[in-house]
Amino acid sequence: MTVHALLEPLLGLTNGWEEEGTPELSDSQTVWAVRLVGWNIGWGVPTAGMVLQSVDNTLHCFGRLTRQALEDWIQQLNHHQHPQPAEALHQTLSAHLAPEPLWQWGRDNRWQLDFSTPLVMGIVNVTPDSFSKDGTQTVERAIAQGLEMARQGADLLDIGGESTRPGADEVGVEEELARVVPVVEALSKQLTIPLSIDSSKPAVMVAALAAGAALINDVTALRGMEKAEKKGDGYLAQLVRSDVPIILMHMQGSPATMQQAPHYGDVISQVYRFLAQRIAFCVANGIDKQRIIVDPGIGFGKTANHNLALLRRQRILRGLGAPLLLGLSRKQIVGTLSQESEPQQRDASSHLLAALGYLAGAQIFRVHDVRGAKQALRVARGWWMGLEGAP
Numbered sequence: 001m002t003v004h005a006l007l008e009p010l011l012g013l014t015n016g017w018e019e020e021g022t023p024e025l026s027d028s029q030t031v032w033a034v035r036l037v038g039w040n041i042g043w044g045v046p047t048a049g050m051v052l053q054s055v056d057n058t059l060h061c062f063g064r065l066t067r068q069a070l071e072d073w074i075q076q077l078n079h080h081q082h083p084q085p086a087e088a089l090h091q092t093l094s095a096h097l098a099p100e101p102l103w104q105w106g107r108d109n110r111w112q113l114d115f116s117t118p119l120v121m122g123i124v125n126v127t128p129d130s131f132s133k134d135g136t137q138t139v140e141r142a143i144a145q146g147l148e149m150a151r152q153g154a155d156l157l158d159i160g161g162e163s164t165r166p167g168a169d170e171v172g173v174e175e176e177l178a179r180v181v182p183v184v185e186a187l188s189k190q191l192t193i194p195l196s197i198d199s200s201k202p203a204v205m206v207a208a209l210a211a212g213a214a215l216i217n218d219v220t221a222l223r224g225m226e227k228a229e230k231k232g233d234g235y236l237a238q239l240v241r242s243d244v245p246i247i248l249m250h251m252q253g254s255p256a257t258m259q260q261a262p263h264y265g266d267v268i269s270q271v272y273r274f275l276a277q278r279i280a281f282c283v284a285n286g287i288d289k290q291r292i293i294v295d296p297g298i299g300f301g302k303t304a305n306h307n308l309a310l311l312r313r314q315r316i317l318r319g320l321g322a323p324l325l326l327g328l329s330r331k332q333i334v335g336t337l338s339q340e341s342e343p344q345q346r347d348a349s350s351h352l353l354a355a356l357g358y359l360a361g362a363q364i365f366r367v368h369d370v371r372g373a374k375q376a377l378r379v380a381r382g383w384w385m386g387l388e389g390a391p
Contacts, residue, residue: 092319100363101290101323105243111194111214113155113245115323118358118377121196121366122149123329124159126179127171139182146187152370156215157191159183159208160198164219164300166259176204181211188212196247202228202235209242219255219300221248221278229285240286247293247325248278252301262301268313271296275320293364295325299332307333311353315361326357327366329373351376359384 070093077086100115113119126142146157161179162171171179176199184195188211196215197208202225205216216239218224229236239246250271252262264270275294283289294317296310311333317324328334329350330343338349347369354365355376367373 091321095319095321096315098321103245103291105245105291106214110192113194113364115363118362118381119155119364120153120370120373120377121325121364122146122152122154122157122370123366123368124149124157124183125163126159126161126183127163139179139186142183143186146183147190149370150191150193153374154193154370156194156196156364157187158196158198158217158366159187159213160217161204162199162201164255166255166299173201173203176201177207180204181207184208184211184213194245200224202233202239206235206238209238209244213244215245215247217247217249219249219251219297221250221275222246222282223278226281236285243288243291245291245293246282246287247295248275248282248322249295249300249327250274250297255300259301262303262306264302264306267302267306267309268316271310272316272320275317275322279320279322289321292322293325294320294322295327298326298328304333304336311357311360314357318361323363324361325364325366326354326362328353328357329365329367329369347372355380 070089074086074089074093077083077089102112102114102116104112124142124146126139142159146159149157159180161176180197180199184197187195194214195212196217197205197213198217198219199205199208200218200220200223205218205225209216225236225239252264253260275296279289279292279294282292296314296317298307298310302310307328311326311328314324314326330346331350334346334349334353335341335343337353338346340346340349350367351369351372354362354367354373357365358377358380365373365377
């Protein structure tokens with residue numbers, strides 16, 4: 001498995017490292033994968049654990065790397081003719097150290113997202129079979145739900161007309177359009193916050209954008225769009241022209257099959273590589289990388305342990321150079337941890353996990369209970385950043 005430049009800034013140190021400094025590289029050595037483990041969240045103090053995997057799969061460990069030592073080693077990689085891992089490491093380190101962005105887009109910058117504070121995305125399910133039992137079968141109720149979430153402080157809304165719960169059946173294009181387009185049209189006229197369309201169907205994406213949606217949230221990471229492009233449908237060109245943000249999510253399998261037998265060698269590496277490939281597809285087709293958000297897909301083709309590994313090590317995904325979204329509200333992993341079988345009773349536990357997710361690097365949180373999530377994330381941010389003007 002080839003994975004370039006995984007940087008994992010985790011609290012604490014990793015065991016089994018040796019104080020050998022940066023490695024000596026011969027001109028003949030080819031570095032296959034580079035991974036750093038055990039970095040401090042602040043990136044400011046020496047910690048431990050660089051792991052190199054060379055082309056012969058030999059593992060080499062080196063410890064005590066400061067940021068400057070890593071930058072020096074990147075220069076060594078270039079000097080010894082290893083430009084690909086050197087460039088990947090440079091870009092990844094730069095992404096981890098970059099300030100949180102402020103996005104503005106649309107006519108007259110109508111919409112904006114300020115990533116310096118945790119953002120709450122309210123879920124509006126126009127479906128009769130949502131796993132969380134919060135879906136609605138009527139357009140009117142969905143509109144009312146969206147307005148109430150905005151009143152409670154949602155920073156954006158995610159409107160979906162097809163359930164993606166495990167085992168869910170597909171919904172036809174016309175039915176999905178009938179569910180979501182009227183909701184998007186109505187809410188876009190009454191709200192100033194961005195509306196996201198939660199769909200994997202290119203026709204639904206384009207119609208929702210025409211109706212007033214401001215983001216695309218695709219659980220297939222535009223793989224459906226890629227297939228449509230090969231048929232010459234022209235949807236991708238319309239998406240590129242819209243210049244709207246796009247959320248790319250990782251999913252193993254499809255909603256109908258994803259939980260039957262999920263398996264990974266190293267889940268974080270495979271999710272990282274998949275998302276990097278999908279970002280590369282977007283950029284190659286004219287989509288601005290500065291408009292891409294990534295989502296590890298908690299619960300989508302993953303066991304409880306896979307989900308926990310991703311949640312604990314999610315900050316690694318910030319190295320992709322895109323904001324990170326977490327969708328874990330009321331999901332089975334929350335029920336497993338809290339021992340609560342009823343999804344609608346999992347909000348408190350969901351908020352706690354979201355707060356931990358914020359402290360571990362996530363920036364957008366897709367939730368059912370907007371008011372509770374806003375409170376929890378305000379507390380988490382205050383604990384981490386302090387309060388302006390407080391003694």
